[in-house]
Amino acid sequence: MKRFILVITAAFVSMISFGQQFEQAKLDPTTFEKVKVKVGADFAIQLQAIDHEADVELIDLKNNFNLPTANLSITTDLAAGIQLHMNTYLSSRHHNEAWVEGGYLLIDNMPFLPAADNIMKYLTIKAGVMMPDYGDAHYFRSNNAGVLNNPFVGNWVMDAYTTNPGLEVMFRSNGFLALAGANNGRMNYGRGGDLGEDLVFNWKVGYDNNITENLRVRATLSGYHVGEGHSGSYLWGGDRAGARYYNVMQTAAAEGDNFRSGRWDPSSGQTEMNSYMANLFVKFHGLEVFGIYENMKGVRNTKDQDFTQTAAQAIYRFGTFYVGTRFNKVDNNDGSTVNRANFGGGWYMTPNTLVKLDYVNQKYDGPAHGDIDGGKFNGVVLEAAISF
Numbered sequence: 001m002k003r004f005i006l007v008i009t010a011a012f013v014s015m016i017s018f019g020q021q022f023e024q025a026k027l028d029p030t031t032f033e034k035v036k037v038k039v040g041a042d043f044a045i046q047l048q049a050i051d052h053e054a055d056v057e058l059i060d061l062k063n064n065f066n067l068p069t070a071n072l073s074i075t076t077d078l079a080a081g082i083q084l085h086m087n088t089y090l091s092s093r094h095h096n097e098a099w100v101e102g103g104y105l106l107i108d109n110m111p112f113l114p115a116a117d118n119i120m121k122y123l124t125i126k127a128g129v130m131m132p133d134y135g136d137a138h139y140f141r142s143n144n145a146g147v148l149n150n151p152f153v154g155n156w157v158m159d160a161y162t163t164n165p166g167l168e169v170m171f172r173s174n175g176f177l178a179l180a181g182a183n184n185g186r187m188n189y190g191r192g193g194d195l196g197e198d199l200v201f202n203w204k205v206g207y208d209n210n211i212t213e214n215l216r217v218r219a220t221l222s223g224y225h226v227g228e229g230h231s232g233s234y235l236w237g238g239d240r241a242g243a244r245y246y247n248v249m250q251t252a253a254a255e256g257d258n259f260r261s262g263r264w265d266p267s268s269g270q271t272e273m274n275s276y277m278a279n280l281f282v283k284f285h286g287l288e289v290f291g292i293y294e295n296m297k298g299v300r301n302t303k304d305q306d307f308t309q310t311a312a313q314a315i316y317r318f319g320t321f322y323v324g325t326r327f328n329k330v331d332n333n334d335g336s337t338v339n340r341a342n343f344g345g346g347w348y349m350t351p352n353t354l355v356k357l358d359y360v361n362q363k364y365d366g367p368a369h370g371d372i373d374g375g376k377f378n379g380v381v382l383e384a385a386i387s388f
Contacts, residue, residue: 006038021149022139022218022281023170023177024209026124029080029109042071042145044385046153050248050360054375057252066246067093069145071101081109081120085128092144093242094259099146101241102163104128124170129163132183132202134224136234137292140313144241146387151315151324152342153358153381154244158265158294158309158330160224160277162238164200175209177220185226185233187240188269198227204298208281216282226273228300236274237268245360248377249369262377264330264368266296266305273298273305288315306333308384320348334375335365350386357381 029094033101049063057142070090078084086103089095107125112196133139141155155161166183185200206220226233237260245262275296282289299305308331323345330338346356361378369375 001056010242019342020155023107023124026172026178027081027106027108030109032077032080034078036077037076040073040075040139040388041148041193042069042073042143042387044142044145044147044383044387046244046384047382048246048379050245050281050377050379050381052248052375052377054251054364054369055374056372058375059247059250059254060253066244067091067269069093069241071143072098072147073146076215079109080111080354082107082111082116085145087146089144089241092240093246093257096241097191100133105132122171122173122368124172125167125172126168126181129165131161131163132166132181132200132224133168133179133204133222134202134275135160135281135292135294136220136281136290137203137223137277137294137311138216138291140241142244145385147383147385148352148387149353150346151157151313151322151356151365152326152360153344153356154262154340154342154360155239155385156292156309156311157328157338157340157362157371158236158307159243159263160235160294162234164234164238167201168202170204177202177204177205177208185230185236187234198230200227200230200233201225206279214285216281216283217277220279222277224273224277226270228272228299230271232269232271233267235262235270235273236265244381244383245362245377248362249364249375250373251370252371262362264364266298266300266307270305286317288317289313290315296323296368304333307331330367332368336364337366338368339363339365353387354383354385354387356383 045068046066048081068093072088074086076084083106087101089101105127137335142150164183168181177377182199183234202224204222207369208218238321242259243262248261253268277294290313292307294306311328313326315322326342328340341361344358348354358381363376367373
């Protein structure tokens with residue numbers, strides 16, 4: 001019995017702590033020896049048991065395994081304080097073929113410009129095809145098979161994620177951070193011959209610091225701005241991997257698969273838009289609390305848009321286990337509303353292997369899902385994942 005108690009105590013107290021990560025820490029140029037390439041991968045699979053209902057006939061959801069997803073990532077140390085990142089979707093819900101999601105260059109030091117050493121102690125430059133660092137919500141989401149940062153199975157209802165060609169510069173000092181960036185606003189500019197004229201701008205200011213040994217506080221405010229006359233910006237419609245909660249709220253008469261099922265947002269194609277997100281993250285011992293307030297006002301297909309998202313999430317971590325809950329609400333200016341509640345938990349069997357259980361209950365008030373007026377879905381999803 002004594003040995004059993006010691007084992008349990010070790011599991012719950014002395015094991016690795018799994019905390020939330022945000023922007024990558026600055027690279028230490030003194031650790032660079034030579035060019036190194038790290039190949040990593042993510043794998044995820046879900047067992048879904050969800051029911052849905054509405055005032056129209058919906059497809060019959062089955063209790064079964066979803067399509068397994070996989071990512072392939074390459075991280076290369078090119079020089080002292082310079083890294084290259086690239087991510088490829090090997091298998092995703094929306095595409096059958098393998099394709100490059102994005103890649104970017106991260107510069108924390110300029111060995112080719114010694115005169116910049118002093119200023120580069122505080123700056124990080126990021127350039128390539130990447131998610132603009134708008135808000136902190138994207139640090140809690142699953143990226144196809146990369147799910148270890150997300151304590152639940154589904155992403156946010158209004159899920160800001162895209163990969164646009166662009167450039168960002170971030171300043172960090174004594175817990176304070178400030179970021180400014182520009183991108184082209186969409187993933188496939190030039191594909192149809194319309195290069196457009198306007199850049200899209202994003203910014204972030206905030207404070208992130210350990211107040212005491214057991215208390216961390218992070219507060220940020222972000223903005224994302226699309227100028228009038230843009231040919232159509234992507235932000236909430238840019239995740240091409242597809243959502244979890246497969247086929248929920250899909251009508252029996254619908255053709256094909258709505259790969260964004262379960263999400264609800266302004267969609268893509270804003271020709272003018274201003275969006276702001278405020279976030280608060282507090283970690284005290286094993287308790288982590290995260291909040292979102294987001295508001296966007298824009299124009300899409302000549303129609304005005306006004307969406308507001310609020311969310312609150314609480315996670316308690318003990319040893320290699322955690323439990324938590326998330327409440328997420330999105331309002332549209334036409335009177336439609338979506339409410340989602342999540343309850344669940346997970347177990348890091350190893351630092352690279354996670355099993356989590358998610359109960360979801362989502363309700364639609366008003367014509368919030370295509371031609372469906374009202375409706376809901378609820379059930380459980382078990383997800384297993386490996387990342388290295």
